[in-house]
Amino acid sequence: MLDLRRLRLLRELDERGTIAAVADALQFTPSAVSQQLAALERETGVRLLERVGRGVRLTDPALVLVEHADALLERAALAETDLAAAAGTVTGRGRIAGFQSVLLRIALPAMQALAHDAPRLRCEIVEAEPEQSLPALALGDVDLVLGDEWRHQPWRLPAGLERSELLRDPVRVVLPAGHPAARRHARAVPMAALAGEAWATGHAGMSWEGITHRTCRQYGGFEPDIRHRTNDATVSLVLVARGLAVTLLPELVVPGRHPGVAVRDIAEGPVSRAIFAVTRVSDASRPSTRALVSAMRQAVADLPPRMS
16 A cells, blocks of 8 residues: 655655755655655555665656546545535544644633533644644645744745634743833833843744844844743743843733733834634545634633733
């Protein structure tokens, strides 16, 4: 039995020419693509790739297989969707991938509602950033992705996926409760007032780090002194509460009051990220997919109004 996900990688390689291009298109790693194609060779029992200089090309048997790949992939997806729609019940698996704050504030309330409204739907969550979750969705490993996007760092979706906007998540300044800027500015803090502070943010190359640099530079005219790096916002909040740092965090991460910290707007103007849901186009009429997206939208609608 051929693995349809691996067939899709072979088809992409035929269309794009290089493993690097396939990895880029699917937001995957080249080594992962190579491993999956090697597994497909073992499944078929024939050689599918041959070395040409520093790259690879498809063998004649691989080209024969590619001729059937599009039809096989499309028919398999449509068959699954039509079968689910014909059954008329929300059942099967709903595997949701997302990062920590969106899982806590959106996915978990949605899953709780679905446990009541669609008890035959088996919901699962996988914590993952869009870099990992979007290619997993394209390959069928998950069924819905909750992702975020910053204005200067847009995502390019792999083919066959569609995106639904859920909300704009504003970014707040988070600083120690006794900080002079917090006492002086009850609603919004000028970024320039935080020049010279120690900052906490995410690891190098992550969106959190990028938006911290950009906001400090654009609105405050300075480069932040980043002393603490963590992908766990709870650690960042504790650093702030103990007076060891200031930080920028989206509202989903700081939905209420936290002891020892003050949360303020950015005085120079709004900074936000888009929160979105992504599903496969072929699943558009699948009852389980519709139920998942609907539950996510309701969970967003049920979010409390922004903190004061």
